[in-house]
Amino acid sequence: MAAQQDHQRPDMARALVDAGFAALVTFGLSFPILALRTEQDMQNRLVVEQRWSWAIVAVVAVFCARLLAGLLSDWRARAVAIPGALIGVYGAHLALTVGPANGAGIVAFGLALLIGAFPLDARLRETPAAVAKPNVEGPDHSRLMSIAGIVALFVFPFVMLAWLGPQGSLKWINNYGVQILIYVMLGWGLNIVVGLAGLLDLGYVAFYAVGAYSYALLSTTYGLSFWICLPLAGVLAAFWGVILGFPVLRLRGDYLAIVTLAFGEIIRVVLINWSDFSNGYAGISSIPRVTFFGVPFTAADNGFAAMMGLEFTPIHRTIFLYFLILCLALLTNAVTLRLRALPIGRAWEALREDEIACRSLGVNTVNTKLTAFALGAMFGGFAGSFFAVRQNFVSPESFTFIESATILAIVVLGGMGSQIGVALAAVAMIGGTEILRELDFLKRIFGEGFDPAQYRMLIFGLAMVVMMIWKPRGLISSRTPSIFLKTKRAVAGALVREGQG
Amino acid sequence: MENFLQQLINGLTLGSIYGLIAIGYTMVFGIIGMVNFAHGDVFMLSAFIALIIFLALTQLLGLASMPVAFLIVLVAAMACTALWNWAIERVAYRPLRGSFRLAPLISAIGMSIFLSNFVQVVQGPRNKPVPPMFTDLIRLTDGPLSVTLSYKQILIMAVTAVLLLAFWFVVQKTALGRAQRACEQDRKMAALLGIDVDRTISLTFVIGAALAAVAGTLYMLYYGVVNFSDGFTPGVKAFTAAVLGGIGSLPGAVIGGLLIGLIETFWAAYFSSDYKDVAAFSVLAITLIFMPQGLLGKPEVEKV
Incomplete structure (x- = not known):
């Protein structure tokens, strides 16, 4: 000493x-x-x-x-x-x-x-070195905490609305609330593939794109409503997940990452160049907006505001979108948590730990990997079709490799496999970069020519490096095993292998 | 036939550039088992450095002789890019050695995003048109579709060949090369036998960056325009080349680079130039699925 x-x-x-x-x-x-x-x-x-x-x-x-x-x-x-x-x-x-x-x-x-x-x-x-805290197992607060968190999330838009009014709260609900929740959902979706099954996927944005284009094309050409397109988009994305998953079953680790990256890029290049299908670079615009189960959010007499007897403001649609993505994200979480307790979820985690042992014990690795790909892709597809209905415009620009890297960074930074960690990481990464847009006061310090938004991605890249050096195992690096003997106990993340694929 | 010959020349030129970048991937993967995702952006950075040094030489210092300027640019860009990659390895990858597998990959992705945005911020987002150099052409055949070989293309192939020979010598005949090959086989054993593993890894990054800088200089010369986003696609294609040739194998990287250059050029010439990236990426996927060890690589044995 x-x-x-x-x-x-x-x-x-x-x-x-x-x-x-x-x-x-x-x-x-x-x-x-x-x-x-x-x-x-x-x-x-x-x-x-x-x-x-x-x-x-x-x-x-x-x-x-x-x-x-x-x-x-x-x-x-x-x-x-x-x-x-x-x-x-x-x-x-x-x-x-x-x-x-x-x-x-x-x-x-x-x-x-x-x-x-x-x-x-x-x-x-x-000061003497802090004595390492003994690992005392306290009472189980986690359930109470998560219920409180969900309630807070549901109340959030109304609090903002009451506090800042329709104009002031729009930014908070849309730029922060909806934007972060999209990435939370994408992170949870990718978490199934990377965090649970240990398959390193760098092309996740492809499924996001499949979902977005499914809704965009189905709604503009066949006039299908969002509620029909949403499951269809999920099914199509899952289908693509299986198609892309099938050839890469034999690959492991970094190789898998690069091939999935190549698939992601192929889908983007096809979207750019196959103009008859996807309208190329120009993208698809005037996608139908979201409706309240058929009631449009307009100022017209049959609109949502008139039906509810409220004064019309565009914030109603934003709040509805917020609840929509919140429910979708919670659905992803609920499905993941339930699946973890089922044989398939345990097979995923076993596969992550040791593929050869899995095969020796008779786990069907083909099915296990494909279900992980398909389910992860399905949630990506849901998020994609939500993205399309929110923006009412899609173009290949939105589905670049940077998006995949961001989602993967969120999963890894969250501490792979940890649901709450992924949510926290999404808040830090997406909320953090959104905050950079707000730093107008920096102009007064650094002079008029200074544009903080210009440095957004620069800082984002640097943050990825710093976070990895600071916490290579993510924010939440301990996790509760889905199956345990006698008492429930968290294990250190260091004992869990990831991304071996 | 003329068209074929012309495309062959173009493909080999492009392939030389890919081959030079691919060596950086394959060496780093061989020695620390990591896909150095930022390598494509290091290549882009080197093209910018070469451009800036070239402009500084001709405009600020008034150097008129093109061959001398080219030589100085090449050497300065190699030195400067090597320093960059050395610093990157020191800051972003070395602290993560021995950490879990994904950490260096994520760090490298972060570095890649950082580098391209750094260049965008400090040099501006617009395309940089390079003043034309070595514009003369040699006509190999006459006719309506004459086959031409430009001085640039000769220069690119010659520089690539010379530097690859020098590099081959370093890896095969020097103590550094021996240390490198030893670390590639067994890092722990090499350390026990007195090889400074950290230093060897640093030098691997330095050599990889120097070769990427050659590629960057030649790329700038050949295409006549550079942009901050030029790193990603050549980077992935060079990685494809490394995988195709068998990752970890140095001659494999060069052969893979030439093959990818040829495939891309012929695809663009005979099928569709829009889908030339798809062709390269599909080759990557097909190689990995059917022949994961590549052309010259050693098959990976699964151990329990």
Whole structure:
């Protein structure tokens, strides 16, 4: 223990060398791509512009961050000091380029954080290491918690409506509520394939696309209603799940991932190029909107508002969509939880753990894998047809590989196989990127040219890397086995294998 | 016949580029068993770096000689991209070594998203038209459908051949190559015998990135336009090439690259250019389903 303490004690010289090296590397990295910018001039010729300030800021920021990381031993102190240093550096940059008035406050704020971090570090280092909490099994609160959570979800739109009015609440119900719930549902659907059956699928968006195009085409060409198209979309997606699942039965792990990725891309390229069928890049527009079991959400006399005796606002449709996706997501969850307790669910989990043992014990691996693919695809199809009815427009643009990667990231980050973990991860990933749209105040800090939305995917990609390094097994890395002897006990995620396929 | 010959030349040119990228995939997969998803974006980044260095040389420093400029661009892009990939491995993959299998893959996907958006933010989302270079053509046959071989194509094939020979020498004859092959066979045993495994893996990434940078420079030269989203499709196709040739096998990667280039070009010429990506992806799926070990790979044995 003493040796470890000694090892952690900061060493100025070493930290300086380390930080200098990191700064040198950063300079090498940023030299062509950050310091020089290519731009088209009036004659459409490409010219190169110099922009050394960006590279210098990057180098200084990395130097400071690395130095602080070397000097401060406790990660909590680092968590305060490093952003402080970065804010300070940016403030200094602004003071140099825009004017001292803009930068000075930021520099002061950064310095305050920085100075605060050192006593914090000293205090934290003196406290004895926290004693590992014994794994006490408390009473089972989880059932109560989940009921409370579901009730809260059902009440959410009305609370927002009462609080912010129809105009103000639209954004919260639509951009946050509906958007996050779509990804929760997709995450739960993919969780069947990846988390339970351990089949790594990078082309899940293909089934989402099949569902969306099923509803779009069936409703625009045959005039079928949403409630008929929804199960049809699920059936078609499941059918495609089996079609795509069949050839890849023999593949494992990464190979499976790449082939499913290829299938996802093939479906997208076909949607783009087979214009007679899917209208190509232009997509399918004016898809019929959702109706309240046949009653349209319009201001007309036969509309929903008139029937219910309410004043017409477009928020009614949004709230209905919210409940629709909430019910679909809960259905996915309920089906998954029930299936886990059935022989097929146990076969999935056994398959995930060891395919050879499964086969030796007489589990039909072909059927087991295909049902997982089909069920996962079916829920993807449901979500897809919901997507189509919500947007009333579909185009191949919406079904790129990034979507598959996002859904897979949600499943992995949630701690594969954990239902609540997937929901939390969806809130973090999708809600987090939505929040970036809201950060208009950053414009005041970083100047008018700064558009936070531009950095959305950049931060998203970085967040995936950071989350993996921080918690490679996901947010909820313990799970309750679906079958247990005598007492119910959670097992660590480290004991469960995933993605071996 | 003329058309066939012309497409053969075009296909081999494209295939050289795929082959160079494919080596990066196959080496990394061989040594740490991970699909380096960000490799396609490293390739795209290298094309941007090459473009910027080329513009800086000709516009800021006023260099007039094209061959000299090309040589400097090639070397500088290789060095800079190698540094990038070294840093990426250090930051995003090394902490996850020994973690569960999916973690590095997800991290690599995140890195891929980060790289393409990083280039978009710092260099702008529009297509970058490259000033034309080496535009001369050689007519091989005369007639209504004459077969032409451009200087660019000769350059691409020559550079690829020379660098592959150099690379082959490094892997077969040097201590680094031996260490690399040892780590590929058994990492733990190699470490016990005194090989610095971390360093070897880092160097694998560096070499892979340098070859990807050659591909990026040639790609920029050949197509005359680069965009931040250019990494994904060539990346997947190069991975296809690596799988087709037998993942882990270096000559396999090159042969696979040439085959994919030829398949794609001939498909576009004789069937439909819209579906050329579908052709490449279908080859990937068909190979993996019927011949998972690829052309030159070793069959994977299932052990209990």
